[in-house]
Amino acid sequence: MTEPQNPPFALVDIGGLHKSFGPTEVLKGIDLQVSRKEVVCIIGKSGSGKSTLLRCINGLETFEKGSLCVDGQPLRHGDANAMRALRQQVGMIFQSFNLFPHLSAGRNVMLAPTLVKDIPKDEARTRAQALLERVGLGPFFDRMPDQLSGGQQQRVAIARALAMDPTVLLCDEITSALDPELVGEVLQVVEMLANEGMTLILVTHEMAFARKVSDRVVFMHLGLIHEAGTPDDIFNRPQTAELRQFLSAL
């Protein structure tokens, strides 16, 4: 699936990835290369393994077979330090936001940089404030998560992930838990990141959005990458019956 316009060195390089939950094999040999600054959307039915694949990339799930490298560094599950180094490069945003409910929005953003990167409190605070402004939440530094709407919480979660200066950001159905009128504000932020050149891998059900921001769309089916290509190819000229069926069912 190497595409001619991609540079030879992949930021995220996945080869022959297999993953089972007990007797159920959910990933049956995934090959995927994502280049720096590329925006890749993964689409597919629920149960096709999209989220599991994403969670393998930052080591939230282990896998049995295959290789996974981020920026040339292979993922080493047994090595806690190596995993922490990897996770500083790979940010993740979740469907259910997962903000820390006992900390204010600003402190959510400050926490990891002060603990993991030893950034002094004052500097972390200034940076957190700047990040919150970037996601349109400048005045909400001291709000607690339960005082924010879902869309605002998810934008804080994005700021929190950005605070670690990741080289790639994983988004796991980040608008699925939102009321429809709040989806736009979150997608706007993601689009801004895409335009700024952030490497993004998104699992999404927002097809219009996928079409708009992706450099490449990957369709997963039954634990395999069934079809991949430009948004134009995937949405306008689907090659396989499974993808046609998936798109027509939307």
Added chain:
Amino acid sequence: MVQFSLWDIFTFLLGALRWTVALSLIAFVGGGLVGMGLLLLRFTKLHGVATAVAWYVQIFQGTPLLMQLFLVYFGLALLGMDTSPMVSAAICLTLYASAYLTEIWRGCVNAVHKGQWEASTSLALSYTQQMRYVILPQALRVAIAPTVGFMVQIIKGTALASVIGFVELTKAGQMISNATYQPFLAYTFVGLLYFALCYPLSWWSQRLENRRLA
């Protein structure tokens, strides 16, 4: 025969109550510290460690406290340590409390949403940082009420230290009963004093629980 006034009995028991309180506090603080250590071990992914802690808890939950007291008291003597009843009781109740507290707190940690672990893992926090800054502050809110409630169990548990000869409230009641030949009167006083100690804690625990659920 020497006559004891009610006041004499009361003040004598009150003096012994201090030891019940002291032993309870030692067991609670000591048990809390050991229990917290065990809790941290319980959630590491180190091979076999969590299982070992689970067995530790099961052993203390699956045997009578009285028997544990005997084992510690006579066991320490067997090891050549010359221990007072006070030290034996303190050690035993500390271990006993640590097993129960670690189990209570384990439930509270499990009550924290899985997504909190995942989010803090994704932010590259270490295990101890996750516990210290993300998981335990949230578990604590759930833990306060059952922890205070368990203190009542410890206070009542100290009564058993009387059998290895430690003079706390129950033992003092026994002595009064022997001296006055009025066991019912003596133990009524003892019971009232335990109640005066335990009831406020139960009430407080209940209130904390209600406030949490409100």
